[in-house]
Amino acid sequence: MITIIKYLSILPLVFFLACEDSFEPAGIETRVFGRVYDDANELPIANQKLLVSEWNSVPQFSPGPNDDFVQYLDSTYTDINGYYELTFTTTGKGDLYFLEYEYDESYWNFYQSRVEIQNLGTDTTEVNYNFLHLYPVNLRITLAPDVENLPIRISPYFTNFRSTDWLTEVDKQYTRTILTDKNREERIRFIRTKSDGKNYQEFNYSLPATNTTELTEFEIYISNDDFVDF
Template identity: 35%
Template structure:
């Protein structure tokens, strides 16, 4: 009997660590503006309201986890957005989520959700730390490169996890770059003995917002062991 009481007490303690769901029907208006460091608007960025639930973790505490999207909108031509939503009664918290890498890769730079702490009252969130990106086509001329395939990595371009260069011929890679900064392009491969190799190219800075082009010539001597 004593063991059962201890077990029951433990269960009650653990369940008591969970946050209660917020009651339904609380209406909140969320507004703000998204821009880069220079105040230029981030246009057509997807802004969402996420509903989160709370659960136990093994150390005796609890954590919030994403449950579902409640509503969403896109920023206008000035980078402004507005969403009015209501709580559902099924979430323990509500957070603002911003897509930090759209399909056209026109910007990046926001990674965390923002908890809406004043439900039922106007909530304002402005963010000016985005980086605007512009397309650049890099022509890679392979000159008798004997070991393939080759992976391509660039800091502000969406990662492709499979090798892109699979034949010893010219390959064009579109990357997305920020203005006024030199760009680093990494080409990597693995030797039959398991040793990784990398070739690194530095591309000059550009101040253009239109499609630009660069050309590099890749040879065996460009690769070094890591």
């Protein structure tokens, strides 16, 4: 019994020590460098903003996010050849450091996320990104008079439309601009809710590869029979 009581008395101390927060010392300088490049088109990504963020990893025993954002420490832009470098200094307020990029709808980032910078205090940390240039296409869309169950939602692969951009009237031509990979065919989905309010139908349009950096246009005519269940 005495052994159990002693164990229970030191248990809170063990938990406290395990949960105690820690920080990297202030004043550590780290150089990060690399390139942001488009392998598919063999083009650099110029003027892309990159940032170093500082985070605090908070110990915890329950599952879930345990990293608290502290601040952005530094930023830079890629040059005309896609190269960058920067040197940041720790502040003593965090223990995790990441290289991040600023979102730009002109490029596709292949779902690449922030990269943790682990070699603090060195000048050998190289981080490269592979992005994809996207190019504009005008879609001239006409809904036939027989189209039912409006509105129609447009769902391209690379472009997100708001609900205010959906197609709401028949027998009318709409113009919607999307950004696409010029080297590949892209499936554009037109989606509507069925009259039961629960199930959906779609029409898939195959946009051919444009193979050009110039603005291109495509005419799309949609009738009611084009939609199928999914």
